[in-house]
Amino acid sequence: DGGITQSPKYLFRKEGQNVTLSCEQNLNHDAMYWYRQDPGQGLRLIYYSQIVNDFQKGDIAEGYSVSREKKESFPLTVTSAQKNPTAFYLCASSPTPGTGELFFGEGSRLTVL
Amino acid sequence: GDSVTQMEGPVTLSEEAFLTINCTYTATGYPSLFWYVQYPGEGLQLLLKATKADDKGSNKGFEATYRKETTSFHLEKGSVQVSDSAVYFCALTGGGFKTIFGAGTRLFVKA
Numbered sequence: 253d254g255g256i257t258q259s260p261k262y263l264f265r266k267e268g269q270n271v272t273l274s275c276e277q278n279l280n281h282d283a284m285y286w287y288r289q290d291p292g293q294g295l296r297l298i299y300y301s302q303i304v305n306d307f308q309k310g311d312i313a314e315g316y317s318v319s320r321e322k323k324e325s326f327p328l329t330v331t332s333a334q335k336n337p338t339a340f341y342l343c344a345s346s347p348t349p350g351t352g353e354l355f356f357g358e359g360s361r362l363t364v365l
Numbered sequence: 366g367d368s369v370t371q372m373e374g375p376v377t378l379s380e381e382a383f384l385t386i387n388c389t390y391t392a393t394g395y396p397s398l399f400w401y402v403q404y405p406g407e408g409l410q411l412l413l414k415a416t417k418a419d420d421k422g423s424n425k426g427f428e429a430t431y432r433k434e435t436t437s438f439h440l441e442k443g444s445v446q447v448s449d450s451a452v453y454f455c456a457l458t459g460g461g462f463k464t465i466f467g468a469g470t471r472l473f474v475k476a
Contacts, residue, residue: 256408283462294369294454294466295409302462310463342408352397352458356408 254279258357273328273360275343283349284326289340302349367392371455371467386440388455396457398438403452
């Protein structure tokens with residue numbers, strides 16, 4: 253089955269540690285996105301990539317980094333510079349950038365202890 | 366900038382009741398409009414979409430009409446089921462590559 257796989261589903265980290273969230277898609281989509289979801293808020297865009305080896309900052313990129321070395325993969329690193337990293341992180345992909353039709357993974361919940 | 370405003374929840378209904386979740390937007394140009402649904406512990410799924418004024422998107426008994434004159438895209442369903450309990454997000458995509466989401470409206474349907 254085609255889809256988007258995020259891992260891990262749950263992750264705990266201590267303050268000051270970097271952590272990397274995995275996102276893999278087998279939909280052959282060009283565009284990939286990372287969103288952050290906080291309780292009672294909509295989704296906020298962290299980073300997006302329209303093509304391999306290219307990515308752009310979204311609205312809340314500070315404290316995060318990404319790479320896009322393969323079409324299928326778009327990992328997100330939450331660095332120690334992110335002041336409030338506890339959140340639900342959602343990865344998405346789209347066959348055509350800018351159409352708004354997004355396919356989401358099941359999310360990764362990060363808790364900082 | 367572009368933005369989406371949707372009614373605050375939670376919305377609590379009895380099974381077979383009529384559902385309306387209001388959504389209004391602010392955007393330059395002619396955005397595409399979407400409703401996404403999120404079931405507990407899962408990612409979002411596209412529920413329906415409309416790409417131009419007066420278009421009606423529909424899926425699984427849900428409908429929404431793109432009203433440019435009122436900048437609205439309200440979600441409706443004639444008879445909700447317990448399985449419709451979820452969080453519903455209104456969203457738009459304008460001229461750029463970003464999709465802007467509303468804050469979400471949680472729906473509880475009681476048997």
